Amino acid sequence: xxxxxxxxxxxxxxxxxxxxxxxxxxxxxxxxxxxxxxxxxxxxxxxxxxxxxxxxxxxxxxxxxxxxxxxxxxxxxxxxxxxxxxxxxxxxxxxxxxxxxxxxxxxxxxxxxxxxxxxxxxxxxxxxxxxxxxxxxxxxxxxxxxxxxxxxxxxxxxxxxxxxxxxxxxxxxxxxxxxxxxxxxxxxxxxxxxxxxxxxxxxxxxxxxxxxxxxxxxxxxxxxxxxxxxxxxxxxxxxxxxxxxxxxxxxxxxxxxxxxxxxxxxxxxxxxxxxxxxxxxxxxxxxx
Numbered sequence: 679x680x681x682x683x684x685x686x687x688x689x690x691x692x693x694x695x696x697x698x699x700x701x702x703x704x705x706x707x708x709x710x711x712x713x714x715x716x717x718x719x720x721x722x723x724x725x726x727x728x729x730x731x732x733x734x735x736x737x738x739x740x741x742x743x744x745x746x747x748x749x750x751x752x753x754x755x756x757x758x759x760x761x762x763x764x765x766x767x768x769x770x771x772x773x774x775x776x777x778x779x780x781x782x783x784x785x786x787x788x789x790x791x792x793x794x795x796x797x798x799x800x801x802x803x804x805x806x807x808x809x810x811x812x813x814x815x816x817x818x819x820x821x822x823x824x825x826x827x828x829x830x831x832x833x834x835x836x837x838x839x840x841x842x843x844x845x846x847x848x849x850x851x852x853x854x855x856x857x858x859x860x861x862x863x864x865x866x867x868x869x870x871x872x873x874x875x876x877x878x879x880x881x882x883x884x885x886x887x888x889x890x891x892x893x894x895x896x897x898x899x900x901x902x903x904x905x906x907x908x909x910x911x912x913x914x915x916x917x918x919x920x921x922x923x924x925x926x927x928x929x930x931x932x933x934x935x936x937x938x939x940x941x942x943x944x945x946x947x948x949x950x951x952x953x954x955x956x957x958x959x960x961x962x963x964x965x966x
Contacts, residue, residue, distance in 0.1 A: 705898030707888030895944020
């Protein structure tokens with residue numbers, strides 16, 4: 679971490695807007711991402727969180743573990759509800775309130791995609807943050823379109839046959855002002871991207887990798903390590919696309935081989951050495 683990143687982190691407010699007492703599992707990347715993002719978004723924020731493991735963790739019996747307002751909405755509707763809330767705030771002269779549609783992989787790329795794409799096409803003045811578990815955690819880790827190929831899930835016990843959907847390219851194709859990928863293992867990079875999105879207007883999309891020990895199959899104290907390995911082996915590039923211009927925000931040295939990342943997780947125990955070698959070659963070509 680360089681001096682600029684250290685200074686950025688030191689300048690963050692000490693107040694925690696995600697408090698203790700939530701019921702997220704130990705080592706859950708989704709709650710780490712929410713804590714990091716709220717540090718930058720600040721108290722004048724409204725969250726729309728659809729049905730998900732994180733919504734269940736932070737909201738219980740009309741009480742939440744959040745110090746900002748939260749709307750717990752249906753799976754398919756977070757982006758459209760966020761759009762409506764933002765329109766109402768504008769009519770009331772409260773345009774400085776940031777409205778965030780905060781959804782998992784199901785609420786973003788699958789069940790929630792219709793509302794998400796519609797809001798992006800209209801260039802609604804909201805931020806959508808996808809916290810990507812790479813599997814449906816709230817239904818015992820089912821496969822979805824953001825689950826990577828060969829991952830073992832409850833409904834793909836032999837390993838998923840199809841590749842992970844490229845949501846960055848899909849969202850960039852809408853012509854929106856801001857698209858970015860992030861990782862909880864690089865908090866300064868993630869929070870700087872949240873800050874940029876907060877200070878822009880129009881539809882902004884951030885996709886953050888949030889490992890989770892239950893479905894991925896690793897010890898709970900290894901979550902940040904998993905997130906860092908995904909970036910450093912080259913499988914999870916950290917990029918941002920501003921008005922169509924793409925740049926890499928962290929260029930990994932890639933001293934960690936893809937095999938080390940794959941073999942650290944039980945979900946890839948159906949992946950052969952030949953498949954891992956092919957994946958390594960694909961990563962090498964991509965970075966070349």
